[in-house]
Each structure stands twice: as C-alpha cells, then as structure tokens.
Amino acid sequence: MPNVVVVGAQWGDEGKGKVVDLLTEHAQVVVRYHGGNNAGHTLVVGGQKTVLHLIPSGILHAGKTCVIASGVVIDPSVLVGELDSLKARGFLKDDGQLVISAGAHVIFPWHKWIDELGEKARGGSKLGTTGRGIGPAYEDKVARRGIRVRDLLDADRLARRVKERLPSALEELRRLATAAETPVPTLEPEPLIAEFAALGQRLRPHVADASLLLAGKISKGARILFEGAQGTLLDVDHGTYPFVTSSNCVAANAAVGAGLGPTAIDKVMGISKAYTTRVGSGPFPTELTDEVGERLRAKGAEFGATTGRPRRCGWLDAVILRYAARVNGLWGIALTKLDVLSGLKSINLCTAYELDGQRVSELPGDVEDLGRVRPVYESLPGWDGDLTLVRTFDELPETARRYVRRVEETCGVRVVCVSVGADRGETILLENPFRT
Ligand code: IMP
Secondary structure, rough: OOEEEEHHHHHHHHOOHHHHHHHHHOEEEEEEEEEEOOEEEEEEHHHHHHHHOOOOOOHHHHHHHEOOOOOEOOOOOEEEEEHHHHHHOOOOOOOOOOOOOOOEEEOOOOHHHHHHHHHHHHHHHOOOOOOOOHHHHHHHHHHOOOOOOHHHHHHHHHHHHHHHHHHHHHHHHHHHHHHHHOOOOOOOOOHHHHHHHHHHHHHHHHHOOOOHHHHHHHHHHOEEEEOOOOHHHHHHOOOOOOOOOOOOOOHHHHHHHHHHHHHHHOOEEEEOOOOOOEEOOOOOOOOOOOHHHHHHHHOOOHHHOOOEEEEEEEOEEEEEEEEEEHHHOOOOOEEHHHHHOOOEEEEEEEEEEEEEEEOOOOOOOOOHHHHOEEEEEEEEOOOOOOOOOOOHHHHOOOOHHHHHHHHHHOOOEEEEEOOOOOOOOEEEEEOOOOOO
C-alpha cells in the first residue's frame, strides 16, 4: 500500500492543497507534519472556496482521518476557528475525523509578538515572515522550553509552564520593542492561562498519540497521504537560508514530523506552478518586475492566502525543480496553474544560471551567489484559449503539451498531473501515485 508525500517544489503556494484534496479520495488518512498557520491552502470544490491554515486539506472528504502531527506548531485559537467554520458548513461531522498530536507545540501570543517586533527591529533586512509566531515557536521547541498540546489539557501544568516561560519572553519583547521603537506589549499570566486552558478543552476530543494511531492504521493497510506545507526552498536546512521558514519542508520530514520511520514513505510528489512565485524577502533569479510579472499576478490571483501580500512572480526555473527533485526524491511533478500562462506569445523556461561568467546547472548553495546569478532562458512558443475546460492531456494545445514535455526533460522528473484551474475538477491526473 503506497504512502505518498505531497511537497512544494518551489517557495510554497504551489497548489498543494488542491492536489491533496484531489488525492484524498485514494487515501484513508491525511497528515500535516510541519509548519503552522503560516500555510494557507485554498480549495475550491463545486465553486465553493475554503481556505485552511492548519487542518489538512483532506478534511472536505467525509470518512477520511486527518492528522495534525507532532511536527506542526499549533495556534489553538486559529485551529478552533477552523474547526468551528468547517462544522458550521456541514463538514467534520464526526470528531474522530480530526486527530491532533499531543506532542505538537503550541504558539502563544508572545511568539507572535516576538515574530512581529523582531521583523520591525530588523528594519530594511527583514525576512518577510507571515508574522504568525512560527519561528519563535520552533525556537522554543528547540530550546526545550516549548509548551505542547498535552500541556494545555492539564490546567496546573499549563499554569506552571506559562509562568516559567513568560518572564523571559517579556524580557525579549521589551528588548525588541525598544529596538523597533514601539510600545511594549503587555501579557498577563492569569488571563492567558485561562484562555489557553479553555482552548485545550475545545481541542481535547481530538488529542491523541498521533504516531501510535498512524502506525496502527498502516498495519491495517491504510494508505497515508502526507501534506507538506511551504516549499523546498523555504526548508530551514535546504532552502535559501536565512530567507526560509523555521521547519524542514522537504519530504523526509514527513516521517520525522509524523513519528514514523522513513520506510513509511513510498512516493513523493512535487508540486510546482507552471511559473514561479515567492512571498517574503530573498533572491529569486527568474523574478519578473515588468508587465508579464504583473499579468501573472493578476491572472493567477497571486496574493497570499494567509497574509494577502502580493506574491512576486517569475518564469519557471528548472534549476530549482532539479534541486527539489534531488532533495525530496521526487517520483513525479504536478504542474499547476498551466491555464495562467495562456495568452502569452512566448514563455521562458530557465534551464541554467550564469554566475560570474560561468554557466551553472545546479542551485548555488550560497544565497548571496543565488542573488547574483543571471537566468539562462529557453524560449518556447505560447498558446491561446481557455484551458480550464480541458480534461485530458491530448486536448491541450500542442504548444502547451510541448511546454510540459520540456519541463519534464529539463528537470528530469515526469509530470504526472496538470492543473488547469482552481476547481477540484479542473485537473488532468496522468498517473495516480497511489496506484502501484
Ligand atoms: P514564517 O514561516 O512566517 O517564519 O516566514 C518565513 C518565510 O517563509 C517568509 O518568506 C514567508 O513569506 C514564507 N512562508 C511561510 N509560509 C509560507 C507559505 O505557506 N507559502 C509561501 N511562503 C511562506
């Protein structure tokens, strides 16, 4: 029974939510294994739009178990808000459909303040974080002073943990607020403890040992779909450091985050847009600051699902896709938003870089080098017409098919899925990763 990881092959926002929603039909369990509500997965089913930040995109399918694993950092008020809004719309009828790992770390208000004020204090060299407290929550986890979901369920233990952590968090906030020349936020322990204990009670019916539950499901033959967040180049170890998020986005972290061995992963599907986008700071070799970039942003509705920020847009970069193939072990690629490229006379595909007069075909490890490279483009003919009604690969315009085939050749991975619109139905699935 294959277990499949869906992972972003670029800088996030590749359309993973849609692919996960589509593949959920073939799995019994969907697992979020890292990140937090910095992610925003937009799903459109039958014209109805749902944006999820924490709950796996498989939740719109009745009868599937969705797991938020230990590797995730959870803002409990965001999670409760998502639960309530899904329930109000008739989803999540059975509490057992959502499982939250007791070992996942919790985002507290001080994490959000530290994130926000830290960015302000950085001035012109800010990272462009989502401001959701993700980095500071992971910092607490690694520093072994984090507070976990299991702690929310025991009011005395929660009070102890908050009182241990709050003084040093306030000290850091005072320092950052002074550097950012903004008022120091106040955080009183008692209301905070009461609020988070109440949130813990709301989450209690869902809290379990996720690793144990997943191992049990696998032993009974269930197929698991691991849902990545962000993207390969935002990975804290393998991305464009320091312009990255604070967790490992690469596929191997699905096993770590979920509490399973690496042998639990059979296939990895990389998701890439037919072009490239990035939010936040950092180098972006194929970025377009001209009217073509504007056109991609407008036609592709390239505004963050979490922060609403306009995304930077550019041509597809096969150097990045080759890198993503290597560090994730990609089995296949889902190429999304092909429809957005319709109407362009010609389309550029970056196949290599030029760095200090030398041609390089691999992603430079040094982010400053990446900032200096010049993309080497291959120009391919564009196509006209609305692709959103196309349902088979052969129905695509000849030049669109040629573009897809050239992407495969230049990145060395098969394109197994092409998305031609936001709706679940607007997809051409050429090869199903769950079929052995
Ligand atoms: P953080 O994850 O909020 O700390 O932000 C760090 C970097 O990752 C920033 O450049 C963010 O814009 C980026 N980022 C975080 N989550 C996402 C996502 O889901 N999609 C795209 N970019 C993201």
